[in-house]
Amino acid sequence: MNLARRRLLVRVAGGALTALPFVQSTGAPAAEPFPVRPVMLWVPWAAGGATDLSLRLLAELAGAALGQPVVVANRPGAGGTMAMGLLTQAEPNGYTIAQMPQPVFRAPFVHKVAWDPVRDITPIIQISGVTxxxxxxxxxxxxxxxxxxxxxxxxxxxxxxxxxxxxxxxxxxxxxxxxxxxxxxxxxxxxxxxxxxxxxxxxxxxxxxxxxxxxxxxxxxxxxxxxxFSAQRSKRWPQVPTLRELGFDIVAMSPYGLAGPRGVPAPVVKVLHDAFKKAMYDPRFIEDLARYDQELAYLGPADYAKACRAEYAKERAAAERLGGARGAVN
CATH class of the missing domain: 3.40.190.10 (Periplasmic binding protein-like II)
Structure with missing residues (x-):
């Protein structure tokens, strides 16, 4: 092969290599940063209620920390458990999360459901409880x-x-x-x-x-x-008695938090947790909770996972105690 011919082949080969997609020397594709698009937050209650309004403010504040909007969508019905079905169908990539109200831990002992509230979620953060x-x-x-x-x-x-x-x-x-x-x-x-x-x-x-x-x-x-139903009288309405004061051994505050589908990667959980924790402690959110006689009840991913398991076990025991027909009480 003459010199001119060899030079032509080198130029063609070099151009082909340039056209190939970049591949890391490790052979692994580069990890996509999170998030690069909006995060969907499902609220299992009707729009306009106290929890919905508080979570919309929290989503706005967390979106600022994430650098991407957190879009709130409502899926009311079934006693606050509708979001569980959405989580089980979602990809575990952090772009679909939902509020976890107390009824999701009780529902399996009240009626048949196609999901498990411990197995099928990735706990992210506990936020508060209600009066x-x-x-x-x-x-x-x-x-x-x-x-x-x-x-x-x-x-x-x-x-x-x-x-x-x-x-x-x-x-x-x-x-x-x-x-x-x-x-x-x-x-x-x-x-x-x-x-x-x-x-x-x-x-x-x-x-x-x-x-x-x-x-x-x-x-x-x-x-x-x-x-x-609180353990103590409300600071907001101190004249109102609790059920316990009236002779009924009942205390209910339904702690709630946020979770994703099962299998959300730990680095993604950390990003979501950090953003929502920052939003939780924003004075605007604390003030908003106070409007509904609520306070922060923060737990991180590991502790919130333990709390979810504990609530599930408590609901199971209560359902067994009450015969399962009427479920359980916090």
Missing amino acids: FGVLVASESRFRSLEDLFAFARERPGELSIATNGVGTTPHLVLEQLFTERGMRYIHVPYKGTSELTLAVESGQVLVGVNSSGFGPEVDAGRMRLLAT
Whole structure:
């Protein structure tokens, strides 16, 4: 082969090598940074409720830390467990996460589900818990919990009580308070706090039991709070007794956090955790929680995973104790 021919082949070969995609010397593809696109946060409650509004603010703050938006989408229904189905179908890449309310740890002992709340999630961070309370309209005849019991005894099956869904903490507390004592009531489940509050205020139902999204209505005098489910009296409503003070050994605060599908890589979990932890401690978020009588209850990934397992075990034990028919209470 002459010299000119050899030079031509070298130039062609060099051009072909230049056109090949870059490959690291290790043979492994370069890891994609996270995140490079928006993160979807599923909220298993209706839009406009206290939890939804708080998580929207948290998402906004976390998005700023991540450098990508955190988009909030609602999937209400099934007592707050709808997001579990979404997580089991999602890729474990960190771009799909969801709020984990207490009912997801109870649901497997109440009815058949296609997922496991411990096996099928990657815990990211615990955020807070909620204050539950028994509410009536401000003009209601009911002034105390005992008034409700007296009405239920005198007029069986006429006391209508709204909650945020079948199998939720408020519903199961009602089962302990009424059904287990031989009193009947009409359970009226709603998908969100806004609908429930309107129903109680307008007289569509006589009583509501819900998380502290009712706070503004109570503060404005449109609703009356008869009792809370907390271990201690609320700083916001110190005049309102707890169920425990009234003689019922019931405490419920439903801690909640965020999780992804099973198998999210640890580095991605860390990025999400750090962003949401920073957002949690932003004064704006702390102030927003205070509006609903809530405080931070931070746990990191490892401790939150332990807490999830503990809650699941507690719900199992409670379901066995109550025969499984009515689920469990926190």
